[in-house]
Amino acid sequence: MKYFSTRDKSKSHPFSLAEAAFAGLAPDGGLFMPERIPMVDMARVEAEAEKSYADMALYLASLLFDDVPMADLERVVRQAYDFPIELNQVGDKYSTLELFHGPTYAFKDFGARFMGRMTGLLNEGGPLTILTATSGDTGSAVAHGFYGVDGVRVVILYPEGKVSPLQEAQMTTLGGNIYPLRVKGNFDDCQRLVKSMFRNEELRSQVRVTSANSINLLRWIPQSFYYFYGYCAWKRMTGDDMPTVVVPSGNYGNLTAGMLARCMGLSIKGFVAASNANDVVPKFLLTEEYSPRASVQTVANAMDVGDPSNFERMMYLCGDDVAALKSFVKGFACSDDEILAAINEINEHYDYMSDPHSAVGYLASKAYGESGFYLSTAHAAKFSEVTQMATMQSAPIPDRLASMMQKPRNFTPMEAEDDVLADYLRKL
Numbered sequence: 001m002k003y004f005s006t007r008d009k010s011k012s013h014p015f016s017l018a019e020a021a022f023a024g025l026a027p028d029g030g031l032f033m034p035e036r037i038p039m040v041d042m043a044r045v046e047a048e049a050e051k052s053y054a055d056m057a058l059y060l061a062s063l064l065f066d067d068v069p070m071a072d073l074e075r076v077v078r079q080a081y082d083f084p085i086e087l088n089q090v091g092d093k094y095s096t097l098e099l100f101h102g103p104t105y106a107f108k109d110f111g112a113r114f115m116g117r118m119t120g121l122l123n124e125g126g127p128l129t130i131l132t133a134t135s136g137d138t139g140s141a142v143a144h145g146f147y148g149v150d151g152v153r154v155v156i157l158y159p160e161g162k163v164s165p166l167q168e169a170q171m172t173t174l175g176g177n178i179y180p181l182r183v184k185g186n187f188d189d190c191q192r193l194v195k196s197m198f199r200n201e202e203l204r205s206q207v208r209v210t211s212a213n214s215i216n217l218l219r220w221i222p223q224s225f226y227y228f229y230g231y232c233a234w235k236r237m238t239g240d241d242m243p244t245v246v247v248p249s250g251n252y253g254n255l256t257a258g259m260l261a262r263c264m265g266l267s268i269k270g271f272v273a274a275s276n277a278n279d280v281v282p283k284f285l286l287t288e289e290y291s292p293r294a295s296v297q298t299v300a301n302a303m304d305v306g307d308p309s310n311f312e313r314m315m316y317l318c319g320d321d322v323a324a325l326k327s328f329v330k331g332f333a334c335s336d337d338e339i340l341a342a343i344n345e346i347n348e349h350y351d352y353m354s355d356p357h358s359a360v361g362y363l364a365s366k367a368y369g370e371s372g373f374y375l376s377t378a379h380a381a382k383f384s385e386v387t388q389m390a391t392m393q394s395a396p397i398p399d400r401l402a403s404m405m406q407k408p409r410n411f412t413p414m415e416a417e418d419d420v421l422a423d424y425l426r427k428l
Helices: 017-023 042-051 053-064 070-080 109-122 137-146 165-172 187-199 201-206 217-238 253-263 280-287 311-317 322-326 336-350 356-368 380-391 399-405 418-427
Strands: 003-005 032-034 086-090 094-098 128-133 152-159 178-184 209-211 244-248 270-275 329-333 372-376 412-415
Touching: 003 017, 017 109, 017 209, 017 217, 032 217, 042 053, 042 217, 053 070, 053 217, 070 109, 086 217, 094 217, 094 356, 109 137, 109 152, 109 217, 128 137, 128 187, 137 152, 137 165, 137 178, 152 165, 152 187, 152 418, 165 178, 165 380, 165 399, 178 187, 187 201, 187 209, 187 418, 201 418, 217 253, 217 372, 244 253, 244 356, 253 270, 253 311, 270 280, 270 356, 280 311, 280 329, 322 329, 329 356, 336 356, 336 380, 356 372, 356 380, 412 418
Parallel strands: 094 372, 128 152, 128 209, 152 178, 178 412, 244 270, 244 372, 270 329
Antiparallel strands: 003 032, 086 094
16 A cells, blocks of 8 residues: 555555655645545444454555555454443433543543553654644543654654643643643644744754654554444344444544545444634535634533644545535534533433533534434543533542542643744654
């Protein structure tokens, strides 16, 4: 399998898996995509899913990473996916795919753990710096996914005062090969800084850098796997076919991974792109005009993205045909007050504590009323301040998370300036 930039329409500049993974962003500024999208055998998918998530993921990974020796790929997959994934009902009307049972209690464990192990396997060129921006859960998942990987250093940029205390603790208490930077700005500033480093040819001649954001295909592609597993679980639960999947959305790596799964032959009727007040994509689906803007801070902070990087992949996967995209993707947006009311409603009516991002998924499911499920992307305990605000109750904190809160935090404060970050990376 070769990989091409989304902007290389003629597919004239192929990259190997290692080249694409370590470049992160394509030289022309586009995002990497596989040269072809393989079609799955759904009977095989369902049979493997009956065994375990890892068995199903191994089959899917073998189609997309066909030049990786099977023994190596199996080791990567089984080490990455040693935690459960559950489809649960929320009352009689709603179903949710819980993606927060991994080590950092967020869906990003699925991509980050796979990427960490695959990067260690592919890296043969000396010290490698993973450079990633986070609005919340990406940083903690990447930190834990790459912690202790030989030859790899992880530099995480997160916005000061705009992540939860638990999220910050998960990023800043590991030490070792993890280097957190607390940036004076918002997530868009962090993301801009990362992109600027990849465009800095002088820096890249001195420091080997790649990204662990969902722009990197090693983190993005594995997110498509849980759509298959969710479909299989939902089909077993309901006996139905063709679900609508509601996806809480920020940088849109999650939704575009679902689109990839659909292109591979997964029977999904459509998606709802469920956003908070940062509603650039829902507005695009209404107006057909893409107007990125500065992000605004909300109670669902991991979705506070005003210029989603994966929009380019979204358009690529529908052939840049807006009408085609709108035929199977709908938009939804809500306010902080609505999110808080939804958390309280879910708790009161269904005795289920939801994090704010998953509550956005619940609201979109309720608004559209279509048969299917919504993705629950994080454990409610990671946002105890928000659940307390909404319900006057704090979600119980798992022991592993509670222990992190007691550890000292180590980070480097940084201005949101390109030269400052470039100098830091050179000295590192």
